[in-house]
Amino acid sequence: RESQSVKRPLVLPPGTDNDKFQRFIEEIASVTGSENVTVISDEAELYHDNYLDPGKAHDMFHIVYKTRLVSSAVVAPRNVPDVQSIMKICNMFEIPVWPFSIGRNVGYGGAAPRVPGSVGLDMGRHMNKVLEVNVEGAYALLEPGVTFSALHEYLVTNNLRDKLWVDVPDLGGGSIIGNTIERGVGYTPYGDHWMMHCGMEVVLPDGTLIRTGMGSLPSPDEDSSLPPHEQPPNKCWQLFNYGFGPYNDGIFSQSSLGIVVKMGMWLMVNPGGYQSYLITIPRDEDLHQAIETIRPLRVGMVLQNVPTLRHILLDAAVMGDRKSYTNEDRPLNDAELDAIAASLGLGRWNFYGALYGPEPVRVAMWQVIKASFSSIKGVKFFFPEEMPDNVVLQTRHLTLQGIPTMTELKWVDWLPNGAHLFFSPIAKVTGEDAVAQYEVTRRRSEEFGFDFIGTFIVGMREMHHIVCIVFDKKDPDSRQRAHRLIKILIDDAAARGWGEYRTHLALMDQIASTYNFNNNSMMRLNEAIKNALDPKGILAPGKNGIWPKNYDPSMYKI
Numbered sequence: 001r002e003s004q005s006v007k008r009p010l011v012l013p014p015g016t017d018n019d020k021f022q023r024f025i026e027e028i029a030s031v032t033g034s035e036n037v038t039v040i041s042d043e044a045e046l047y048h049d050n051y052l053d054p055g056k057a058h059d060m061f062h063i064v065y066k067t068r069l070v071s072s073a074v075v076a077p078r079n080v081p082d083v084q085s086i087m088k089i090c091n092m093f094e095i096p097v098w099p100f101s102i103g104r105n106v107g108y109g110g111a112a113p114r115v116p117g118s119v120g121l122d123m124g125r126h127m128n129k130v131l132e133v134n135v136e137g138a139y140a141l142l143e144p145g146v147t148f149s150a151l152h153e154y155l156v157t158n159n160l161r162d163k164l165w166v167d168v169p170d171l172g173g174g175s176i177i178g179n180t181i182e183r184g185v186g187y188t189p190y191g192d193h194w195m196m197h198c199g200m201e202v203v204l205p206d207g208t209l210i211r212t213g214m215g216s217l218p219s220p221d222e223d224s225s226l227p228p229h230e231q232p233p234n235k236c237w238q239l240f241n242y243g244f245g246p247y248n249d250g251i252f253s254q255s256s257l258g259i260v261v262k263m264g265m266w267l268m269v270n271p272g273g274y275q276s277y278l279i280t281i282p283r284d285e286d287l288h289q290a291i292e293t294i295r296p297l298r299v300g301m302v303l304q305n306v307p308t309l310r311h312i313l314l315d316a317a318v319m320g321d322r323k324s325y326t327n328e329d330r331p332l333n334d335a336e337l338d339a340i341a342a343s344l345g346l347g348r349w350n351f352y353g354a355l356y357g358p359e360p361v362r363v364a365m366w367q368v369i370k371a372s373f374s375s376i377k378g379v380k381f382f383f384p385e386e387m388p389d390n391v392v393l394q395t396r397h398l399t400l401q402g403i404p405t406m407t408e409l410k411w412v413d414w415l416p417n418g419a420h421l422f423f424s425p426i427a428k429v430t431g432e433d434a435v436a437q438y439e440v441t442r443r444r445s446e447e448f449g450f451d452f453i454g455t456f457i458v459g460m461r462e463m464h465h466i467v468c469i470v471f472d473k474k475d476p477d478s479r480q481r482a483h484r485l486i487k488i489l490i491d492d493a494a495a496r497g498w499g500e501y502r503t504h505l506a507l508m509d510q511i512a513s514t515y516n517f518n519n520n521s522m523m524r525l526n527e528a529i530k531n532a533l534d535p536k537g538i539l540a541p542g543k544n545g546i547w548p549k550n551y552d553p554s555m556y557k558i
């Protein structure tokens with residue numbers, strides 16, 4: 001049956017002609033209603049290129065040309081059965097689907113699919129409810145569209161903020177589910193989001209619905225008149241992660257094996273007192289000593305939260321664009337960086353942390369922290385009330401107590417038409433490793449004409465070293481330099497035994513190939529699981545470098 005009613009997409013799914021695509025879209029629309037299906041038929045539909053108005057079919061911070069990685073259509077399921085039906089139709093037509101929750105995965109690909117022409121699954125548009133906040137158990141049960149800001153607002157509106165806090169990343173507009181399954185981080189004691197999730201409900205590639213952990217043990221209140229996704233869950237689903245038998249949650253993280261439709265998240269109990277602080281560290285070469293100071297404090301839990309050691313330019317970029325500091329085209333040199341630090345009253349490195357608990361606890365912790373950092377010559381200690389005009393400290397003051405903000409968006413405007421790409425290697429918490437990573441990443445950034453902008457985010461026993469490659473997205477030369485830079489950095493890092501924790505779509509293959517112990521045995525395991533659970537390779541093919549057997553990865557090289 002030939003149809004004239006559906007527009008032709010800019011990019012068709014692989015192996016799909018327009019006629020088949022038309023039939024597919026009609027089939028999908030018969031499930032979700034046509035108002036929930038948008039065919040991406042015109043470049044004008046890709047104009048959304050702002051964090052506040054994110055694109056749903058492409059990467060607003062694209063490093064390859066804008067229409068290289070786009071969806072053929074975006075479909076917004078209304079509920080779990082819609083998701084299950086969509087998976088069945090995609091299997092029937094062998095058309096790939098790329099789920100996202102909000103699409104604000106900036107620096108890592110946004111809403112864009114890895115395989116051009118995939119169908120974007122906009123999980124967050126309708127499925128955006130806070131299903132439960134349990135005060136006694138200190139957890140929330142969420143749908144994909146719940147953003148960090150929305151959960152925070154929920155706590156405020158329901159007068160729960162004096163009991164529970166959300167952990168938020170730098171920007172509050174992304175989804176908790178998307179960020180958590182991508183293993184994003186925040187900055188309170190609950191900063192490792194994946195560690196703090198508890199229990200998932202997942203649609204498998206064939207449409208089967210599962211609950212992980214304790215969720216697979218039915219509740220005694222089970223009601224046979226309800227469909228599985230509406231069954232009252234086990235009372236311990238959000239309290240104990242592991243359930244019985246193999247712990248499967250991991251295979252749904254950074255993966256292409258399931259669509260997460262519900263997830264539990266532990267919330268931090270309001271600690272009964274809070275004080276954020278800034279420690280300015282004057283010289284570039286103090287990095288070594290600063291990290292050596294941080295390690296015992298962090299692993300010993302005197303540093304209670306996930307603190308950050310930020311390079312001066314990250315703070316400077318939040319406070320002004322590049323032009324407000326220099327007219328030079330070349331990367332800023334050490335003397336210029338010192339001058340910027342001096343003019344802002346900051347150090348070359350700036351350490352942001354917080355104390356949690358009643359006053360006597362905070363006072364005791366602060367004494368130990370101050371004494372340790374005081375061994376670094378010239379450090380200064382500040383509370384936010386002493387620097388009312390320092391927008392970074394004022395913002396960290398909010399972030400570190402779980403209040404979401406959008407302020408950190410500003411550093412992206414360091415360059416005109418600013419966009420960014422994250423290079424995110426894991427580092428040991430040692431002076432030696434931090435200095436080595438800083439040296440390589442700064443030198444390479446400068447070789448490619450970029451200023452080094454970065455931060456060390458200190459987990460329990462490692463650091464996420466986040467290098468923010470800011471480029472001009474309207475300038476093909478700038479984009480290409482950024483792309484070439486990150487490729488070289490990935491190789492530089494792998495040669496030294498450093499690997500990235502997460503990456504942009506365009507770099508997934510390269511990074512996956514660096515995790516190649518024993519003749520790629522991990523990739524072979526990943527492929528075996530992928531092919532078993534998704535024999536037609538319809539769910540997020542190529543994600544994190546895992547290609548289903550019916551794909552030829554060489555056709556999708558970026």
Ligand code: ADP
Nearest residue numbers: 100101102103104105110144174175178259260
């Ligand atoms: P954010 O919520 O920060 O805007 P995205 O919605 O862009 O992030 O999601 C980031 C990535 O996480 C997606 O590209 C996708 O790979 C994965 N993802 C997000 N939501 C889901 C989901 N509900 N099920 C499966 N994968 C998801």
